[in-house]
Amino acid sequence: xxxxxxxxxxxxxxxxxxxxxxxxxxxxxxxxxxxxxxxxxxxxxxxxxxxxxxxxxxxxxxxxxxxxxxxxxxxxxxxxxxxxxxxxxxxxxxxxxxxxxxxxxxxxxxxxxxxxxxxxxxxxxxxxxxxxxxxxxxxxxxxxxxxxxxxxxxxxxxxxxxxxxxxxxxxxxxxxxxxxxxxxxxxxxxxxxxxxxxxxxxxxxxxxxxxxxxxxxxxxxxxxxxxxxxxxxxx
Amino acid sequence: xxxxxxxxxxxxxxxxxxxxxxxxxxxxxxxxxxxxxxxxxxxxxxxxxxxxxxxxxxxxxxxxxxxxxxxxxxxxxxxxxxxxxxxxxxxxxxxxxxxxxxxxxxxxxxxxxxxxxxxxxxxxxxxxxxxxxxxxxxxxxxxxxxxxxxxxxxxxxxxxxxxxxxxxxxxxxxxxxxxxxxxxxxxxxxxxxxxxxxxxxxxxxxxxxxxxxxxxxxxxxxxxxxxxxxxxxxx
DNA sequence: CGCCCTTTTGAAGAAAATCAAGGGCAGTGG
DNA sequence: CCACTGCCCTTGATTTTCTTCAAAAGGGCG
Numbered sequence: 001x002x003x004x005x006x007x008x009x010x011x012x013x014x015x016x017x018x019x020x021x022x023x024x025x026x027x028x029x030x031x032x033x034x035x036x037x038x039x040x041x042x043x044x045x046x047x048x049x050x051x052x053x054x055x056x057x058x059x060x061x062x063x064x065x066x067x068x069x070x071x072x073x074x075x076x077x078x079x080x081x082x083x084x085x086x087x088x089x090x091x092x093x094x095x096x097x098x099x100x101x102x103x104x105x106x107x108x109x110x111x112x113x114x115x116x117x118x119x120x121x122x123x124x125x126x127x128x129x130x131x132x133x134x135x136x137x138x139x140x141x142x143x144x145x146x147x148x149x150x151x152x153x154x155x156x157x158x159x160x161x162x163x164x165x166x167x168x169x170x171x172x173x174x175x176x177x178x179x180x181x182x183x184x185x186x187x188x189x190x191x192x193x194x195x196x197x198x199x200x201x202x203x204x205x206x207x208x209x210x211x212x213x214x215x216x217x218x219x220x221x222x223x224x225x226x227x228x229x230x231x232x233x234x235x
Numbered sequence: 236x237x238x239x240x241x242x243x244x245x246x247x248x249x250x251x252x253x254x255x256x257x258x259x260x261x262x263x264x265x266x267x268x269x270x271x272x273x274x275x276x277x278x279x280x281x282x283x284x285x286x287x288x289x290x291x292x293x294x295x296x297x298x299x300x301x302x303x304x305x306x307x308x309x310x311x312x313x314x315x316x317x318x319x320x321x322x323x324x325x326x327x328x329x330x331x332x333x334x335x336x337x338x339x340x341x342x343x344x345x346x347x348x349x350x351x352x353x354x355x356x357x358x359x360x361x362x363x364x365x366x367x368x369x370x371x372x373x374x375x376x377x378x379x380x381x382x383x384x385x386x387x388x389x390x391x392x393x394x395x396x397x398x399x400x401x402x403x404x405x406x407x408x409x410x411x412x413x414x415x416x417x418x419x420x421x422x423x424x425x426x427x428x429x430x431x432x433x434x435x436x437x438x439x440x441x442x443x444x445x446x447x448x449x450x451x452x453x454x455x456x457x458x459x460x461x462x463x464x465x466x467x468x469x470x
Numbered sequence: 471c472g473c474c475c476t477t478t479t480g481a482a483g484a485a486a487a488t489c490a491a492g493g494g495c496a497g498t499g500g
Numbered sequence: 501c502c503a504c505t506g507c508c509c510t511t512g513a514t515t516t517t518c519t520t521c522a523a524a525a526g527g528g529c530g
Contacts, residue, residue: 072376129364130318136372137307140305140374141305144301178477179476422487
């Protein structure tokens with residue numbers, strides 16, 4: 001399983017010199033996996049490893065006191081979660097497998113050392129964090145209108161999957177239930193369903209099972225006020 | 236104006252050695268100020284300096300296409316904004332002065348260099364970022380109920396002001412209009428007003444002008460599901 | 471086939487937005 | 501010193517959006 005070096009997110013984000021690439025390639029790691037719905041990193045845990053998702057989807061997940069859930073972010077293949085590990089801090093949320101997942105665990109000390117010895121590597125981590133933060137801000141900003149929120153999420157997932165080489169053209173595989181989409185947007189599953197139907201009625205998307213096809217991406221992006229620049233994709 | 240070294244956020248966040256302290260103290264900086272409502276860092280700008288707020292309040296600010304605003308974070312005295320500068324990235328939002336402000340601009344290259352030469356300094360930046368992110372996540376999670384959201388924001392501001400030595404006991408000065416609070420919580424000013432009234436009626440707070448007194452902080456925190464641990468305050 | 475999970479639809483109710491109009495207060499200028 | 505002005509807060513009435521409750525209809529898999 002020598003896939004890690006090929007897909008590691010870091011390389012997408014820095015002008016890695018050969019030296020940096022070697023540094024990343026020689027990071028120690030350990031492959032692990034999780035079945036659907038299992039918690040990968042628990043609330044309150046202090047992980048001693050950075051977490052690189054290789055296959056499957058995961059979500060950052062909180063439970064409110066009243067029992068409702070809130071998803072505060074999706075992790076797609078290639079995404080890295082490292083800040084709690086490097087800062088030796090307790091998780092303020094959990095990471096849960098949305099589908100069966102395969103992931104690599106990179107020891108925090110090793111990543112810290114790599115970052116300390118290469119400005120490019122720490123810059124790459126920084127840029128990844130910038131994007132994480134921009135996504136969170138965008139989720140906050142989006143709470144404008146339910147149909148646009150759903151549209152925006154589809155645009156975000158499409159752009160991120162495409163950058164990771166996981167979307168064919170304007171089609172994407174979204175292994176989320178409408179309840180999970182609702183948990184991410186603070187909508188009920190019933191209302192989420194109606195908003196998705198509206199997007200279909202408007203002619204923005206078609207859908208077969210979990211396969212979504214964006215019919216007119218420019219129109220959907222305009223409708224949802226989606227501007228991909230905040231994702232800082234260097235494609 | 237040699238206040239910078241005393242209040243710099245970094246020192247609160249790392250076990251700074253004498254060497255680190257010297258490193259921080261000798262950072263170059265430039266004092267600047269802004270009047271109320273003026274934009275300090277614009278959308279789309281690529282700031283070449285980190286921004287340390289010394290006096291006054293500022294807000295991270297986006298405008299939706301329909302003209303409504305969204306505040307995605309408040310900057311209080313002692314808060315540092317650096318990631319866009321260090322990553323040389325365009326701002327995906329603006330920073331606006333809520334009140335008249337005094338702030339220090341620390342050149343990005345100097346901060347980058349300091350972080351590169353001290354693991355403690357970069358760890359401090361990391362921990363500050365962890366808190367920023369946790370606050371964003373918490374704002375997302377809070378969209379549960381308007382009265383609790385207002386209560387939670389009051390608790391957050393109180394905890395942060397207290398940590399910065401800017402709150403006397405359970406009283407705090409909040410120089411925000413109800414419209415701005417609404418912009419931060421995605422509520423209209425009318426509804427924000429009603430929710431604040433409810434908090435008063437419930438006996439959680441009293442208010443005279445912009446001075447808020449929390450009558451029973453444990454009760455308000457319980458009501459609003461506020462748990463200060465995500466702020467990682469080391470007090 | 472039958473079961474469970476998810477999607478879909480309907481109807482009623484709650485939460486928040488919108489529209490509209492006063493009222494308080496601080497600052498300004500006559 | 502008082503009227504005027506602008507900004508913000510406050511309250512009421514109405515409408516929209518979203519939730520809640522309920523039930524039926526796929527759809528994949530043992």
